[in-house]
Amino acid sequence: MQLGPLQLTVRWEVRQKQPPLLSALTLLGALAMGFLWVGLVFFFLGVDPVFALRKIFVGSFGSVYGWKESLTKGIPLFLISSGLCVAYQAKFWNIGAESQLLMGAVCSTWFGLHVGASLSPIVGIPLMFFMGFLGGALWGVIPAILKVRFGVSEVISTLMLNYIAAEFVSYLIVGPWKGTTKYGYPYTDDLPKHLLLGTIPGSRIHYITLFLGIVISIALFILLYRTKFGYEVRVVGESPEAAKYAGIDFFRTSLLIMIISGGVAGMAGVGEVAGIHHHLSYPGNISAGYGFTAVITAWLGRLNPLGSLIAGFFFAGILVGGDAIQISLRLPAATVHIFNGILLFVLLVGNFFLNHRPLLQLHRR
């Protein structure tokens, strides 16, 4: 930029430390900018921005209903994003959590319909979660093997497996698994009553999965920062060469990472089927893109499972708030996407400012 005979240049210097106060201020600053921008969008849509923003707030964190819904939508995000933290710390770019969730849903539905009917809930529900874990883990292990044995980029393979899983689910519900009690709708039959997950009265919060989500986040935090395996995951991610030097088995580590990451996504699928829908239906119904939203929340949480817990809850609130304005202001569905996009954008920009310090230099030309 030129100012008369002077020239202004900006350079970005990496910040070595992020003090908590600065983190809080950038977060607040980013949100303020985001809401200002969103308000502008509302203004041009002919909606009173103050009214719309209040609706969003009331719809998400400003009402009991909002809290309940935010927690409900947070459950799959907690599970998936804490698993993704593990994968991403090893720089294993799993963007297939959506399909790992679906495969978990498929396996647990099969179990619930065919095996679980004769089991008591005490045995049946844990086994159902285990089946979900297994489904997600098996689906997650495929790209790990492809990567280590054949050098296939996991970005491509995990992304493509999303389509395969979605089509597979669609095939099941219109084909072999189509329910006999569903009046021709493409759903499977409902799971047996005693295997459905209980909810907190007056809400859709399936508390078993919520509990699992929080416990698993904490467990994965401990795994990453306190165990030998977590140490090896971080070494592999930071420097594959140093990992080789340290005698870390890359194949074994990659497999375990994807078993964990895929498995917990599969458990999220169990929660959606047994806690919310009670049967398997269209992929888009089972998951509102949680596998992709969780990518964002894992990063916003700085790849720390506990951080992703907070980020997941916050983002669930944004999803719910978006739903609220869509319904109450009769805005087109795309408005919600714009709204989410803007917030993600300002959060990422805020993150950049948190990590970099601008250095302004004035000098003579």
Next chain:
Amino acid sequence: MAGKSLLKKIQTVQMEKISKYFQGVAANRNIDLTIRGGEILGLLGENGAGKTTLMNILYGLYRPDGGRILIDGVEATFRSPRDAIRAGIGMVHQHFMLVQNHTVVENIVLGDGEAPFLFPQRAVEQKLLKFQELYGLKVPPYARVWQLSAGEQQRVEIVKALMQGADLLILDEPTSVLTPLESRDLFSILRRMAGEGHGVVIISHKLEEILDLCHRVVVLRKGEVVGEADTKGVTKEELARMMVGRSVVFSFDWKPAPKGEVVLQVEGITVRSDRGTVAVKNVDLSVHRREIVGIAGVAGNGQRELVEAITGLRKVESGRIRILGKDITNQSARVIHAEGVAHIPEERIRFGTVPNLLIYENAVLKRHHFAPFSDVLFLDYSEIKSHAVDLVEQFTVAAPSIRVPMKHLSGGNIQKLIVGREVSAGPALLVASHPTYGLDVGATEYIRKQLLKRREEGEAVLLVSEDLEEILELSDRIAVMFEGHIVGILNRQEATIEQIGLLMGGVRS
């Protein structure tokens, strides 16, 4: 042709009161430096003394926080290397910046603004011939860069700078990748360039080459000029004292000692390189207790593959490797480590450390898997931290705290921590690859002493180095590798630098 000068040469470059700070730390403080045309100036200093920073300022990569640059008495401001190049300043970095898959001519054309748009190769080839005639700068114009030796690549970089009109050429640690012979060639090229009126600045911490090549030397320490001298009137010891701030030992107290039982036994191993060619051919080697065996050779003659085979990082095609009689051929790095082999790796930052992890996490890399640092599942962080504190103290690692990322340490301190980590494992065999490469005098001295200490304590050391003085000073026996073979094993008493040099070049007596 020599009379027809290519350009008007720079007479003097003055840097006045140059200061540069990185996050409050002074890399350069009030530095005055004058560089004259026709003169070879040595810029001497330990790692982190600010040599490279100062030259990066002159080359326009950094802007100084204070001070100014005068070229032939006129103030110049460089916003980028482009400005510096236009002013006639060229720089050859320590790590070459060439496109590996392109030919020499293509690489040179990339930086040549005057080359014609169509068929530029021919014009460049003409110029190449001219430089060859003027300075003896021989480069094969149509070879691809990856096929060239380090010395040839460096010549390409020099030619590139000259083509861009460099009157003043800065070379950052130019001999660090060269064989002794290649260094000699480089020096004669630089002398001829100076004879033609070019200014040359050499950044180095090698005292011999500064004394051999330069007319004048400026010594930096901790970002400041601490001395300046004509190389005619100064000794190696005086320069070393200026550079380090104290006296330095140049010959170690090497005492003969009876060697003990065999620790490492390599029997006829054959190993392939990454490209699939046979890099180690039927090599036999043994290292005993109370012995340092040095492996000399020009880089790329199989030393790296040999070391990787011994430490479990590379598969052995045929042959056996034993440690204390136990067969460890093709075992994993972890098993071999558990059998008593420690390894100071060649690329210390890439392999030996995880730059973004904290110092204490790096202090147990590879040993994290063993007691007392972990049990079946969990790491014992209090044990790990106290071990890290011990290492930092015992091996004099200059670190603000064990809780900072490894990347904040200087090269010498990183290597001290690696050496400490590997030595403290109490290995039967220590494999050290280029342990002092690129380190300053102080750290080099320290690490060589540590290797000798291992020997005195009765353990075995396998030392791979391209630094012949290091090999000669430390080793009991010296094995020379050439094209994958060990072409000679000499005893300390009978080895001379000339003899090793010949063997390194594949000449058998």
